[in-house]
Amino acid sequence: MRIEHTPCYILHRRNYSETSLILEVLSRNYGRVNLIAKGIKKNKKYKSTNFDLYQKYNISWISKTELGILVEIENSDKVNKVPSEKAMIGFYINEMILTLLHKHEPHLELFDLYEYTLKKLFSNQNEKIILRYFEKNLLQLLGYGIALDYDTKTGNSILAEKKYYYKIDSGPTSDLSISGDGMKISGKTLLQLEDESLSEIENIIEAKNLLSMILKKYLNKPLESKKLYRSYAQIKSQSK
Amino acid sequence: MIEQSLLEKLVEALRCMPGVGRKSAQRIAHYLLQRDRDGAKHLSLLMTDAMEKIGNCKRCRNFTENELCHICLDKKRDKSIICVVESPSDVDAIEEANFRGVYFVLLGHLSPLDGIGPDDIGLNQLETLLNDKELKEVILATNTTVEGEATAHFISEMVKKNGLEVTRIAHGVPMGGELEFVNSMTIVHALDDRKTI
Secondary structure, eight states: OEEEEEEEEEEEEEEETTTEEEEEEEETTTEEEEEEETTTTTOGGGTTOOOOTTOEEEEEEEOSSSEEEEEEEEEOSSOOOOOHHHHHHHHHHHHHHHHHSOBTOOOHHHHHHHHHHHHHHHTTOOHHHHHHHHHHHHHHHTTOOOOOSBOTTTOOBOOTTSEEEEETTTEEESOTTOOSSEEEEEHHHHHHHHTTOOOSHHHHHHHHHHHHHHHHHHHOSOOHHHHHHHHHHHHHHHHO | OOOOOHHHHHHHHHTTSTTOOHHHHHHHHHHHHHHOHHHHHHHHHHHHHHHHHOEEOTTTOOEESSSSOHHHHOTTSEEEEEEEESSHHHHHHHHTTTOOEEEEEOSSOOBGGGTBOGGGGTHHHHHHHHTOTTOOEEEEOOOSSHHHHHHHHHHHHHHHHTTOEEEEOOOOOOTTOOGGGSOHHHHHHHHHTOOOO
16 A cells, blocks of 8 residues: 655654664554655665654655555655754653554544644743643543543532642542542642643642653653653753 | 575675675675685684774774774874764764864764663763863764754753863755755754854
């Protein structure tokens, strides 16, 4: 089967032999696919293509086996100029998708979420907030539905001024005597995460802790990109 | 199962070289057997010797059979400037441009998705070099890919922490290049980094 001109982002690439690349791609219509770009490093046809991360391409490929064969690639939009610090944050976004999304499962909304997140990230908006919205939406789109706006025990709406206990498996409840895997969290954070209006530092930190706790359950292993960013942040704080 | 002949084994072994497929491997094997057996014997001896003895320079991680490579040992080199590159072939490329400082070879770049972190590319070793009192400037000459840029950015913070000057090689249109064949990202960088003349 030949797939024509599909909007794609390259999530990861690695060298294959001297002249070829293996690309792990997020495509708009076919989900995550792996492609081999044969002989591209010596083929003049691809001289003006960077095969870079975070750039939108239109890719055509032949899909016979698990590994598709790239036959055409062209820039789809104006190129994104990627600030280097943001590139490291992008590694985290890419690694999350590669870890949580199965291959060949079409996800139009996820493609749009990825594109929207990159746009916000590279336009210098607060990455601590952008990442929380990305994590929340990713979990919801992949079916790990997380309840944020109602008390899962009583069914009542979440109130901003109240404290809740968020249990990983079920969601928030006003019954603070409950125990098990979870954490205490303010109603304000839950509501702001739900309607994407996080602004104050304490709510951003609470949202981060909540999503880290939930993601830890589904990711099985710590993400390498997160470790890298932590070492970077540590060095940066010392260089100031 | 029929055992492979020595010739077949030789052809297979020659394919470990970059850019050598089955046809080229056959051609090389036939040429050496027909016309240059002495050359091939010399090559095989040298190959064994090189593979056993060549390691990495203790200071810059470039290939060498000694503890320190010839560049690190060269007293005429300007030790106040270190150029950080991704691979030994990048050292050769920069040497051709007559650079007179010294190098640090990462032997890769940061790539968390491949599990390659700061210690895997020798940044702990580079950190030690940054404490050298003679050192004044670090030039970051990693590749201009996203991973290369991220690596350069990471190292730049390490260098700044040590209060040294850190510079990045310029990005732009290659000499002798025609604009219509240059990719868009290169033009974006060339325009951003334009200079007054």
